[in-house]
Amino acid sequence: MLDIDLHCHSNVSDGVLTPAQLINRAAQRGVVVLALTDHDDVAGLDEARLAALEKNITFINGVEISVSWRGRTIHILGLNIDPEYQPLFDGLLAIRTGRTQRAQNIAAELEKAGIAGSLEGAYAYVGERGLIGRTHFARFLVEKGYAKDMKSVFKKYLVKGKPGYTSHEWAALSEAIAWIIGSGGRAVIAHPARYNLGKNVLNDLLDEFSALGGSAIEVISASHTPQQMEIFAAHARNRGLLASCGSDFHGPGESFYDLGRLPELPTGCVPVWHDWNAFQNN
Numbered sequence: 001m002l003d004i005d006l007h008c009h010s011n012v013s014d015g016v017l018t019p020a021q022l023i024n025r026a027a028q029r030g031v032v033v034l035a036l037t038d039h040d041d042v043a044g045l046d047e048a049r050l051a052a053l054e055k056n057i058t059f060i061n062g063v064e065i066s067v068s069w070r071g072r073t074i075h076i077l078g079l080n081i082d083p084e085y086q087p088l089f090d091g092l093l094a095i096r097t098g099r100t101q102r103a104q105n106i107a108a109e110l111e112k113a114g115i116a117g118s119l120e121g122a123y124a125y126v127g128e129r130g131l132i133g134r135t136h137f138a139r140f141l142v143e144k145g146y147a148k149d150m151k152s153v154f155k156k157y158l159v160k161g162k163p164g165y166t167s168h169e170w171a172a173l174s175e176a177i178a179w180i181i182g183s184g185g186r187a188v189i190a191h192p193a194r195y196n197l198g199k200n201v202l203n204d205l206l207d208e209f210s211a212l213g214g215s216a217i218e219v220i221s222a223s224h225t226p227q228q229m230e231i232f233a234a235h236a237r238n239r240g241l242l243a244s245c246g247s248d249f250h251g252p253g254e255s256f257y258d259l260g261r262l263p264e265l266p267t268g269c270v271p272v273w274h275d276w277n278a279f280q281n282n
Helices: 019-028 045-054 086-112 118-123 134-143 150-158 173-182 199-211 226-239
Strands: 033-036 058-069 072-079 186-189 216-221 242-246
Touching: 019 033, 019 045, 033 045, 045 058, 058 086, 058 173, 072 173, 072 242, 086 118, 086 134, 086 173, 118 134, 134 150, 173 186, 173 199, 186 199, 186 242, 199 226, 216 226, 226 242
Parallel strands: 033 058, 186 216, 216 242
Antiparallel strands: 058 072, 072 186
């Protein structure tokens, strides 16, 4: 199998590395095909594409869209998108505007829990684009000693029922999928195990996702145990969904999988890239 990574982040959203630095790291680790999928923003794609050309990496335009579904936040990857497609561009802008308000709400919740200065602290980690997310708050909380690492700080402060959690209304599932398909891309459910949906609700999500035109599911993910990878591979096979793989890399030491270190897709899965022209030369 080729060294393929179709889910990672730069400092345009909540990654640590610039798009070019991300590509350089990928090249050093033998990645030959990479998609940059920043949260709700496509501003890093041009820089990454130029760097990938220099490193002989096949580059795929991507994005990770924040979606609200039945009161939950889920993430939908758009792969092989046209970032200049106007409805996608406008939709992402609206989501980013909402992120600013959510950050203020998170800071207010943390203030109630006795943690002061979190908004300014989180913004200290934000890139030039100003896009702010929970990961920036997590880095601040780890820096200040409220938790030992990124994984534990999320569990302690930033998920539902914890002191720094706040609900927020993102794009609708139908909107995100329509933007992706309209731009010529393929919609993928990112790290489905992370949502802890339960069997029946997961089936409902997959039913609705497929009915709206979604076509793939992330089988290989840093959020998945080997057992969960097999479970989602079975969902892909049984439902005729394509299978994707991604490290969800955010930065050195922050991610379970580094770039270029992914296991292979389970047997019987049809890769999300199976009919992409960009892969014909690899």
